[in-house]
Amino acid sequence: MQTVYIVWAWVIEGRPRATISALFMFTCRGILGCSTQLPLPQEFLGSGVDFPVGNVSFFLFFSGHVAGAVIASLDMRRMQRRGLAWLFDILNVLQSLRLLATRGHYTIDLAVGLGAGILFDFLAGKYEQSKTTKTSTFSRSMKEIC
Template identity: 85%
Template sequence: MNGAVSTPSVLTLTLKNRRAPPNSDQDAAAAASTDVDMGMAKKGHLSNIAARAFFMTWTADDLLHVARFHWLPCVFAAGLLFFMAVEYTLRMVPSSSPPFDLGFVATRHLHRVLASSPHLNTLFAALNTVFVGMQTVYILWTFLIEGRPRASISALFMFTCRGILGYSTQLPLPQGFLGSGVDFPVGNVSFFLFFSGHVAGSVIASLDMRRMQRFELAWTFEVLNVLQAVRLLGTRGHYTIDLAVGVGAGILFDSLAGKYVESKRKETFVAAAPNPSKTITTTKEAFLT
């Protein structure tokens, strides 16, 4: 009889592998006890489930083992409890007040410097625009010159999703925004705040560089991306959440584009399977069909 088989988690395997396997008599008894009619409630059935529950088999050694070898989920669990306490006790910002942004607090000194020096603000804006141009040129280069469409598809996915989200929730312009005529978008035109296409585009480019083992170039883009984020906070061009989601969006859409390219490559190979004599060129048929 065919049936679905669930894959045990790493944590389950970790705890179960640390115990001695049961003998055959115990196995037979356990198999007999589990052979019940799942459609009918039987006396003592719930108590049997509780007795066989996974957490009922935990020991102090198991918990110490998890804390030692799975410390990262333990940190996340502590973070969950901490931020639950923060969220449920922190007073919400009134609708009449500007939103609180920790990034704005951290860059308030830079904001004062840029506000008092328009020429310095213009210089930083021009350098940021050059960096955006570098991202664009690299992403187009990977497709038009190298024949690798993943980064370009990722950028298309990302900017389409950004447009939908940005239009759906149009955040107000932060107080103290320092615009510049040489900033991108050039000319102080309107733009969506959520999420940062500047940051997401840089992440997409740097991920492609790492795949191609262009590590020095990737490190350069990542450092420039951090400086770009600081500058955007200092000029109040983006909220902190815009930049953080921009990083996640770059990673997400790069992964989705990779799955898309791989699925199309498999479809091309499967379509050519009945005719082995057909030649498939990597740069055209495998990528563009």
């Protein structure tokens, strides 16, 4: 759901901030995940639809689902879509409870996922701001030359 919203915001609405934020987040998650790979807890209650299938070592740090939902929710709030943002927040809490109950994530993975969503949304905003500043500075410089 959050992926559809993030892609929609970029492709249909022309607002790339949530997509930039998600790219930052998944890049960082991949690096951290590979460098902090842990075996699954013995109490892990997997299902046939889990990836990877079976009781194999997989990285859990940090929750990309939680971070992605936070990124989408923050973008919705910026666009004054408060009802949809609250729906995403409620579904994110329910998802977090499910992940804790099934031992799909450690508690710290979920907490850091929340913080990561906020951090990468902030960094994407700074990135967009720096690109806008550089573009406007370049435009002014070109006008002065001409």
